[in-house]
Amino acid sequence: MEGSKRLSAIILAVVIALFLVSWIVKGLAISDSGAALWFSVRDAFFITLAAFLTLAILSFLYKDNPYYKFAEHLFVGVSAAYWMCVGFWSTIVGNLFPNISESLSGYFDVPYKGFNPFYFIPLILGIMLLMRLSARAGWMSRWALAWIVGTTSGLNLIRYLRTDFISQVSNTFVPLLVDWKGVGPFFSDLSLSASGQFTMTLANWVIFVGVFTGLIYFFFSKEHKGFFGAASRVGIWVLMITFGASFGYTVMGRVSLLVGRLTYLFRDWLGLIS
């Protein structure tokens, strides 16, 4: 136990020493390019910090460790505060104050839109929501919550019914034989990238059958046997192709992020690549 603590202390000392060395070296490199001393020290600190945090997160590949936990907890605090500040400046300052107070608008240097008493309602509801923190007046937060839940439920019901149901279903009912001009023109262009008759007809068939069988796969109120079972099997094939495509897309995205981080380490921090 004692030995493990000593090892952790040595590793911490090495990490701090490396951080300081990197900070000094980077600062000297920046000041060589003509920047003022204070700016070089400040910029070098941030560049080194970002590199340290990148390596701290990557260290999780070995195992969970204090450096990873440090970066993870720092992220939680900083991101919560970031969103709070963005929300305050964009919504409270940008949307609420211009509608309720001329002096506050002037103070925050945003254009005053005129007094609108209706904007006190969300303010009051928001304050009622904060009553949740009080043991005695906590029940008041339910009124504000009821307003949020009722309004979003009503808005979402219509929005999802239109976009996720009606428009998707209507777009699925496509012509299964596109612009028939005879056998010759039909097979004239078989390229998948072309917008010829064969390609379009094939695409429409795959979309129609894919959506239909995909929905059957997710329908669990009837046993998947006979025709229903066969359609469900086709559905899972189509779904597997989709999951594969999403998987491939995700891999490419993550690898691209990894390349970005490695580029940062080797170019911006170490200066090994140009």
Place this chain on the structure above:
Amino acid sequence: MKRQLPLALVFIFGIFCIFQYFVPHESSEWIYEFLLAWIYIIGILTLALGIWSLIRVSWDKVQHRRPNWQYALVTLLGLFAMITFGFDYCRSFFSSEGLRNYMFVHFFDYILIPIQATMFSLLAFFIASASYRAFRARSLLASLLLLAALVIMLRFNPYLGFVGEYMEQLATWLLNVPNLAAKRAIIVGVGLGIVATSLKVILGIERNYLGRD
């Protein structure tokens, strides 16, 4: 009363928002715009509630020296530092320069972005091990999944020569046709689920959001 009034409010506002869509009058549009603006304003105050909860939980850990309390201290330090810079304490406490504060921008660029990007990039390694396990499954479904993934991953590969061109065509077709079909089936299911849940909430069948007591 403490439970019945919120249920009645949910019903009234829910039904109102549904009918508002079917009333093509400018006053209806006006109310709709107001409701959207209000949701954002209340949402920010909800965020304040969440941040207060984070502070309370973290401070409790630090105060009672619970396991890993040092990390809770890091969370609090990061939180207060960012809040301080976000409200532009360095120059004038409240000025519209808040989000353009030098330290605020640098905390975002050199702390938030590196950690977030690296965390997501970690997934590349875990996905690699997941695909290895999928390769070992050797079933028709696993093969379909991996073939599709392979086509998508190889489509921009510059070393494939003329095969790469066909690979790109196939990848685009896979994304635009079978991928669209299955996603549409999933979206239709999700849409119906959301509509059903919204109806349950408006009609008071689903009332877990009220909590106990």
